[in-house]
Amino acid sequence: MGYENATICINGHVMSASDSNVQPFCSKCGKPTISECTHCGSPLHGMYEIPGVVCLGAKYHKDLYCYNCGNPYPWTESIINSAVEILSLDEELSKENIDILKNAIPDLLVDTPQTPVATARYKRFLDKTQNFIKNSLYQLFVDGLSDTVKKSLFPQDPQ
Numbered sequence: 001m002g003y004e005n006a007t008i009c010i011n012g013h014v015m016s017a018s019d020s021n022v023q024p025f026c027s028k029c030g031k032p033t034i035s036e037c038t039h040c041g042s043p044l045h046g047m048y049e050i051p052g053v054v055c056l057g058a059k060y061h062k063d064l065y066c067y068n069c070g071n072p073y074p075w076t077e078s079i080i081n082s083a084v085e086i087l088s089l090d091e092e093l094s095k096e097n098i099d100i101l102k103n104a105i106p107d108l109l110v111d112t113p114q115t116p117v118a119t120a121r122y123k124r125f126l127d128k129t130q131n132f133i134k135n136s137l138y139q140l141f142v143d144g145l146s147d148t149v150k151k152s153l154f155p156q157d158p159q
C-alpha cells in the first residue's frame with residue numbers, strides 16, 4: 001500500500017501516474033518533466049495503490065503542493081504567475097488589489113478555512129472586470145477549482 005511515483009511536466013501535464021522519469025520532456029508541451037519536488041527532492045506522488053484493489057478508470061489528481069516541504073509545485077506556481085499577468089490586464093486594478101487577489105489564489109485551488117473569503121474577493125472582482133479577463137481566469141482556474149467555488153464564481157461557463 002502506498003503511492004506510486006509520477007512523472008509530470010513543469011506545466012502540469014501528467015506523463016505517468018505510476019512511474020518516475022518515464023520521459024525527460026513533455027509530449028504535450030515540450031517542457032522538462034520532473035519526478036521529484038524541485039525544492040526538497042521528495043518523489044512526486046502518483047496513484048495511491050491498495051493491494052488487491054484494481055481501480056480501473058480511477059482519476060489521478062496531481063498534488064498542488066509538496067507533501068514534504070509545503071512549497072508549490074512548478075505547475076501551481078505557474079497558475080499563480082499567469083493569474084497575476086491576467087489580473088494586470090485590468091487597468092482599474094491597483095498593485096495592492098492585485099496582491100490581495102494573488103494571495104487568495106491558493107485558497108481558491110484548495111479548500112481551506114479562507115476559501116469563502118477568497119471566493120468573495122474574486123466574486124467582487126469578476127462582477128466588475130471585463131469579459132475577456134473573466135474568460136481568461138476561467139480557463140486558467142477551471143480545472144483546479146472545487147465545484148462549490150466554480151459554481152459561485154462562474155455560475156454559467158463563460159466561453
Ligand SMILES: [Zn+2]
Nearest residue numbers: 009013026029
Ligand atoms: Zn507539458
Ligand SMILES: [Zn+2]
Nearest residue numbers: 037040066069
Ligand atoms: Zn518538497
